[in-house]
Amino acid sequence: MSTSERPEPDAPSTVDQRIAQVVFNADGLAPVIVQQWDTREVLMLAWVDAEALRRSLTTGRAVYWSRSRQEYWRKGDTSGNIQVVREARLDCDGDAILLLVEQTGPACHTGTRTCFDTTDLGATPGSSVA
Known part of the structure; x- marks a missing residue:
């Protein structure tokens, strides 16, 4: 077996092993940030x-x-706005997931491209807290 055929030492080989790395909260859930x-x-x-x-x-x-x-929801089954998973990453603490997807149509249930295009909370760029 050549070096290129071996899995990375820190990359678990099965889906269950990869999922076991996730730190789920008390409700058994983890947040997923979804990006194009x-x-x-x-x-x-x-x-x-x-x-x-x-x-x-x-x-x-x-x-x-x-x-x-309180049910599973496969994105796009009712709207047609599917998300094809391209990559999934776990954050450094193991308690948040970054899902990179190929989005078809709007991602938000309101019909907009992103769920983050509404209220600007007014953060001041470059400000610091003493």
């Missing part, structure tokens, strides 16, 4: 449990846990 894979535009924030993450990683379609409906 090529432009890095932030599209939305959603939540996953281990099963939703497993479905996303194994099917190639983004699946989330709806906290309001």
